[in-house]
Amino acid sequence: xxxTLFPEEGKAPMEDITELYCMIDDFCKExxxxxxxxxxxxxxxxxxxxxxxxxxxxxxxxxxxHQIRYRHFKSFYQYHVCQYMRAEFPSLPSYNRCLExxxxxxxxxAVLFEQLKGACSGISIVDSTPIAVCDNLRIKRHRVFKxxxxxxxxxxxxxxxxxxxxxxxxxxxxxxxxxTPGNVDDRKPLPSLTKHLFGKLYADKGYLSKxxxxxxxxxxxxLITKVRKNMKTLxxxxxxxxxxxxxxxxxxxxxxxxNLCQIEHxxxxxxxxxxxxxxxxxxxxxxxxxxxxxxxxxxQDAIIxx
Numbered sequence: 011x012x013x014t015l016f017p018e019e020g021k022a023p024m025e026d027i028t029e030l031y032c033m034i035d036d037f038c039k040e041x042x043x044x045x046x047x048x049x050x051x052x053x054x055x056x057x058x059x060x061x062x063x064x065x066x067x068x069x070x071x072x073x074x075x076h077q078i079r080y081r082h083f084k085s086f087y088q089y090h091v092c093q094y095m096r097a098e099f100p101s102l103p104s105y106n107r108c109l110e111x112x113x114x115x116x117x118x119x120a121v122l123f124e125q126l127k128g129a130c131s132g133i134s135i136v137d138s139t140p141i142a143v144c145d146n147l148r149i150k151r152h153r154v155f156k157x158x159x160x161x162x163x164x165x166x167x168x169x170x171x172x173x174x175x176x177x178x179x180x181x182x183x184x185x186x187x188x189x190t191p192g193n194v195d196d197r198k199p200l201p202s203l204t205k206h207l208f209g210k211l212y213a214d215k216g217y218l219s220k221x222x223x224x225x226x227x228x229x230x231x232x233l234i235t236k237v238r239k240n241m242k243t244l245x246x247x248x249x250x251x252x253x254x255x256x257x258x259x260x261x262x263x264x265x266x267x268x269n270l271c272q273i274e275h276x277x278x279x280x281x282x283x284x285x286x287x288x289x290x291x292x293x294x295x296x297x298x299x300x301x302x303x304x305x306x307x308x309x310q311d312a313i314i315x316x
Contacts, residue, residue: 071087
């Protein structure tokens with residue numbers, strides 16, 4: 011009923027949890043002083059009262075939840091953490107108090123992603139995926155994301171929620187992410203996604219735009235897409251044709267983000283916890299050792315398809 015990553019023992023090996031915690035704790039030791047200094051410089055009054063869980067412990071729990079593949083955070087917390095991880099987290103609060111502490115790690119998770127994201131290799135793929143926040147039959151009764159989420163349409167049909175725009179390299183590593191309401195055109199957030207990219211950017215027909223292509227070209231990014239049936243045929247190189255045929259790599263990344271890292275579900279009760287769940291799932295994906303990748307190899311100082 012409550013699956014665990016380790017069914018024989020019912021708990022994770024200490025060395026794996028320790029490695030994750032030490033990595034996050036080292037990050038928090040640098041992040042927290044800079045955050046506090048920024049708050050003071052901005053004149054914001056910020057109470058630094060210690061909680062039963064430190065920032066690094068909260069981040070470890072939310073990332074571990076996505077790594078262990080539980081479907082519900084409540085089940086993970088009550089039936090895994092509270093039963094098998096008391097030694098690692100001796101000051102565990104109640105489940106309701108834990109939910110109140112989760113928003114504290116939102117900014118930290120966003121900064122951590124910036125440190126864990128991949129490096130541009132000159133071969134990038136961009137696309138978007140819907141993040142539904144409620145069933146279509148309940149749209150009129152939905153209140154949590156009122157005036158935030160919007161109706162949108164993807165290749166799989168209509169949905170109510172947001173769009174996650176993602177750019178990846180040929181190794182399946184995330185390079186940039188951007189969240190928009192569900193009715194935003196895929197081309198609109200592309201300039202911000204490609205801010206630190208170079209080389210060739212492969213996309214589907216939804217990104218066709220002469221103005222956008224020229225704008226990206228001035229920044230050192232060549233946008234490569236297929237054309238519609240009523241447009242003039244473009245002649246791509248054999249390499250570009252091969253990569254375009256493998257552009258579905260980003261769909262595999264979306265599949266792992268949604269089905270393994272649990273970035274999408276319709277049980278959110280607050281927008282801030284939606285952000286925590288999304289960012290924690292993305293960080294968990296960045297920490298995955300084996301990611302889907304394109305079968306490319308280096309030959310004579312050039313990347314070519316295998």
